[in-house]
Amino acid sequence: MMSGLSANTVLLRQLLVNFVRDEVHKVGINKTVLGLSGGIDSALVAFIAAEALGPENVHAICMPYKSSNPDSEIHARLVAAACGVNFEVIPITPMVDAYFEIFPDADNMRRGNKMARERMTILFDHSALLRALVLGTSNKTELLLGYGTLYGDMASAINPIGDLYKSQVWQLSEQMGVPSEIIQKQPSADLWAGQTDEEELGFSYRQVDELLYRMVDQRMNRKELIESGLAGDFIDSIYYKIQNSHFKRRLPVIAKVSNRTIDRDFRYARDWGK
Amino acid sequence: MDFTVVLAQIKPKLGCVADNMVLVEEQIKKALSAKADLVLFPELALTGYFLKDLVPEVALRLDSPEIQRLVKLSGDISIAIGFVEVTDDYRFFNSALFLEEGAIRHLHRKVYLPTYGLFDEQRYLARGQHFRAFDTKLGRIGLLICEDMWHLSASYILAMDGATTLICLSSSPGRGVGGESLDSATAWQQLTSTTAMFLNCRVLYCNRVGFEDGINFWGGSEFVSPSGESIVRGNIFVEDLVTATVDEGSLRRERIFSPMLRDENLFVTMQELRRIERERGR
Numbered sequence: 001m002m003s004g005l006s007a008n009t010v011l012l013r014q015l016l017v018n019f020v021r022d023e024v025h026k027v028g029i030n031k032t033v034l035g036l037s038g039g040i041d042s043a044l045v046a047f048i049a050a051e052a053l054g055p056e057n058v059h060a061i062c063m064p065y066k067s068s069n070p071d072s073e074i075h076a077r078l079v080a081a082a083c084g085v086n087f088e089v090i091p092i093t094p095m096v097d098a099y100f101e102i103f104p105d106a107d108n109m110r111r112g113n114k115m116a117r118e119r120m121t122i123l124f125d126h127s128a129l130l131r132a133l134v135l136g137t138s139n140k141t142e143l144l145l146g147y148g149t150l151y152g153d154m155a156s157a158i159n160p161i162g163d164l165y166k167s168q169v170w171q172l173s174e175q176m177g178v179p180s181e182i183i184q185k186q187p188s189a190d191l192w193a194g195q196t197d198e199e200e201l202g203f204s205y206r207q208v209d210e211l212l213y214r215m216v217d218q219r220m221n222r223k224e225l226i227e228s229g230l231a232g233d234f235i236d237s238i239y240y241k242i243q244n245s246h247f248k249r250r251l252p253v254i255a256k257v258s259n260r261t262i263d264r265d266f267r268y269a270r271d272w273g274k
Numbered sequence: 275m276d277f278t279v280v281l282a283q284i285k286p287k288l289g290c291v292a293d294n295m296v297l298v299e300e301q302i303k304k305a306l307s308a309k310a311d312l313v314l315f316p317e318l319a320l321t322g323y324f325l326k327d328l329v330p331e332v333a334l335r336l337d338s339p340e341i342q343r344l345v346k347l348s349g350d351i352s353i354a355i356g357f358v359e360v361t362d363d364y365r366f367f368n369s370a371l372f373l374e375e376g377a378i379r380h381l382h383r384k385v386y387l388p389t390y391g392l393f394d395e396q397r398y399l400a401r402g403q404h405f406r407a408f409d410t411k412l413g414r415i416g417l418l419i420c421e422d423m424w425h426l427s428a429s430y431i432l433a434m435d436g437a438t439t440l441i442c443l444s445s446s447p448g449r450g451v452g453g454e455s456l457d458s459a460t461a462w463q464q465l466t467s468t469t470a471m472f473l474n475c476r477v478l479y480c481n482r483v484g485f486e487d488g489i490n491f492w493g494g495s496e497f498v499s500p501s502g503e504s505i506v507r508g509n510i511f512v513e514d515l516v517t518a519t520v521d522e523g524s525l526r527r528e529r530i531f532s533p534m535l536r537d538e539n540l541f542v543t544m545q546e547l548r549r550i551e552r553e554r555g556r
Contacts, residue, residue: 004452012451015490018511022485158488267326269487271288 005213007168009175013048016160016172020052023158024133026274031132035119035153036060036087037190038075040173040182041161042137047083047176048160049135055084059130063119066093068190075182082179092118112191116152124155133157141166141205144212145238146245147197154248165213166205203234211238276523277412279312280305281495281516283508285484288322291332295320295340298355299347301515306351308517312412314495316443316482317356317384317420318368323445324486325358329398333360336378341371348373352412354480356419356443358399359383365400370419370443372410380408384419385428392447392489393421407435412520416475420444423465433473433535438500438525440469444481448492448511459494459510471502474528474535476520483513500528 024032032049036042042060049058062076073089080087095118100106106114123134136156138148140163148154161169166187173183187197187205198204211230214220215238220228225235251263260266282301286294298315305313317323320340321332334340334357344353352374359369359381368384383402387395405428407416416432416439423429423442432440450457466477476499483493496507497518508514529535 007451008453008455011456014511015448015451015456019485019488019490023488026485268328269288269324269326271324271486272328273289274287 004217005165005167005209007164007171009172012164012168012172013051013175016048017052020049020135020158020160023271024053026271027133029131029133031057031059031130032135033059033061033123033126033130033132034135034137035123036062036076036079037137038062038069038072038079038182039187039190040169040178040185041139043075043079043178043182044169044173044176045135045137045160046079046085047173047178050083050085051176056086057132058083058085059126059132060085060087061122061126062087062089063092063122064089065091065096065115067192069188069193071185072190075179075185078179079182082177090122092122108191112189113149113152115191116149120152120155127157135160136162138162139164139166139169141209141212143249144216144245145201145208145241146248147201148248150248165209167209207234208238211235215239216242275412276519276521277311278309279314279478279497279518279520280308280310281314281478281480281497281508281514281518282316282319283481283483283493283495283514283516284316284319285513286316286319286322286482288486289325289328289332290322291320291334291340294322295343298344302347302351302353304515308515310351310517312352312354314441314443314478314480315353315355316480316491317370317445318358319355319443319482320357322486323482323491324489326394326398329358329366330360333358333366335360336381344371345373345378346376349376352379352410354417354441354443356445366398367402368395368399368419369402370417372408372415372417372441374410379410380406380415380417382406382417382419384422386421386425388421395421405431405435407432407437413438415439415441418442420446423469429469429473429475433475434538434540438475439478439520440473440475441478442466442480444479445491446481448490456492456510459492462494463496463504466496466498467502467504470498470500472534474500474525474532476500476525478518478520481508483511500525501532 034045046060060080062073064073096115127134134157136159138154139161142148188195226232284297302313354372356370359367370382372380385402387399389396407414414436416437446458448456448458466479470477478497480495481493482491484491492510493508494510495516497505499505506518508516
């Protein structure tokens, strides 16, 4: 593995724990809420938040659908017990099924997106209920590939792991003591039985992280990437994925009319006054 | 002369001058009770760093009540501090003041405004035009703001102008977690150490901490001796109050031991720089 993908996990842990503590406390809040899927990304975020704020101030919600793998809830429960955070199960089957009774022909993509957005509404409702900030759990690999649902799992107030590649999520999870069952299992969006991310994407996270690191972080051009041993069609397909999912990483486009348009020439940090 | 300096590694609030004034005054009190002669604050200590369109709202005139209050406090202790300065012709500068004995001893306006990567200073701020050393009761000092120090010429000019102490006020964002320590910290530590060694000057580096929109400022404020050795260094990531005793003896001994600065040939340097300037102009 290249040195750039291998992280100093002691330092990284310190940085991310400080990030959560600082960004949560500065808005006058001391609690967070997050969705715990049973996968590694949300497990790591729960561990970081528990260390930053105390586990009693972290509220984890597991939101299974009837087709979710039963192991997912078991794993989510295991993670919550391991880091000591509050844990609650809220099934989304009634709400999702009620909707698709109107659209029985909906495909897997529509169903998967709906489930992700259903979970988002529950998290933001609990944000108001508990006076807690919603923690994001999308990593850099999936954010760059657009492998997530806009306004669904991509929605959050703050995200501690959005600048960590999946390979780095694995490393930091080891360091922080995330249970090994979670670290070792195949990553899955758990939209249908037996689904795995790597099968659906068509490449492994380790492969794509190498490419993304060299292309995005090191800014190697196509020629340099090929010379470094990567296949041309793999490079092109990933470049295309990044380009075509870029809308998911930006605010909605606003038609410019005035001299000061939000985010164009009306520019303030989000931490304005904090 | 020997003196005691306090590096106030603080966490300013973004765009909140009044709150930051309170914070700064608290640190000045602490420095006074530590019997310090000098207290340093980071770049843009009164305002926070990623100001963007807030720049005009938080900018202060030199005759503003806030600056005048700090000038008054410098009657008891010398102060170096960063803020946004607005001039009569409505230019905004990333400035630093050195205050002493109830007066402004020196004003430095940041010359090198980084506008690349995560930085966007030149969009909002005007460029300073000078590097000048100045006399204080603690000896002759050169004042730099963050990116200024990454230009060899800046420290070189100040050393040639007679500064024996280089002060750098900083708001340095932390990034790079692949190595033994934070990449930005490693880079800065190399820079301050090498600069001190090349120019036989001591370096006082004051950096802030805290987060703005997910970007951390890493702290690690330090005192580097004229031989390039780090004498005392603040914690990374967290607020700290670093106290250093600066002794004249180590400067004197270093300048006897490695008299590179004495031997520096200003005539050759100027002759070659003028030639390069002429040739570039063609």
